[in-house]
Amino acid sequence: MNNKRIFFVCDDINAPTGGIKQIYRQVDILNNNGFNAFVLHRWYGFKCTWFKNETKIAYYYPLFEGIDNLLKTKSNEKGILNLLLKAKNIYKKNIKENLLKIKSKSKNISVKQDDIFVFPEVYGPNVTNLLVNNPTVIYNQGAYQTFFHYDLNLKNNDTPYLEKNLIATVVNSENAKEYINHAFPKMTVNRVRYGIDAKNFSFNENKKRKIAFMPRRLRPDLVQVINILKFRGVLENWELVEIHNMNENEVAKNLKECAFFLSFSINEGFGMPPAEAMACGCVVVGYAGKGGKEFFKEDFCYPIEDRDVIAFAKTLEKVIKEYELDDKPFVTKGKKASEFILSEYSMEMEERTIVECWTKILN
16 A cells, blocks of 8 residues: 555536546545545535545645636636636635635645645646645646647746656546657656446447537537538438536436437547447547547547538538438447447556556656
8 A cells, every 4th residue: 555645636616527527536546446545626625516426535725826826827828717717716605714714724734745746737837836845747638738828938948747846747548648758758658548437338229319419619610510411401300419517327318319429529638528429329420639539430430630610511411311211330330339438448447557557656
């Protein structure tokens, strides 16, 4: 058993967010295998409740205050900044009470010199400087967000990836590993595999004429594709299903009914939604989003070059018309997709790669 404490820094966002759920799962797996890991939140008492968990939680308000101060000096990526800072409003109605709680010494962790802090990739070039005396790790789930909050100053070499206290970077796909290795050739990069729970996301052959999608992913492209097909009369016998604000069980239930899933992934580290759709037997049409290339196989899905709206619309129209004539080949494709995903991205594979990764980091 390794007694070093590992704190995964995590924003207080209590809404379906794949990256946050992966942090919780990694902490659970580590604790189940003799490590001493925690999800580190800002506000005392906060815990994600949109999925079942008994994850170990700790709190350290001063660190998040430091992160806020770092991000306030940056303005290039206002969207992600707003997302990160809106966590402050989670407990808006009880802000005074929570400030009193969080500032109590008994509620914040007491930082030890050998505590390891794991940061997400989106906090900018100076985040590890907040804990210069502690070993740090970057858990990079979105490789193409690596340089959020950076500038174009050629003399500014600030980055956590070159800091002496960074002991490793953890990524979630081969594409992400290639990205970080190319940007920082001397960096130690470890890849973990995501796992998809076959107890929830599993093949269902009884499909309905339903098309699922994530309404917030590349919405301009989504609106174009749907409207092109609508005005061409292709969708008259079909129902659209928005996968949005659902818990995991609701997502799985809806995906199992849908014949197709439209992927509008863009610059993803991995891309969990299309993988979950494949596990449920959906035939996926759309963008692999870089990180998803490793599972967007032409044997069972229809990859489209990123942002090629015309090709997307033409391909989707073609497969819909073919499905209406004979759905059996698509059921077969869906079964192949499900078998591939549940084999390559099993819960057992996820656990094994996480344990191997952290054993390597700590030894």
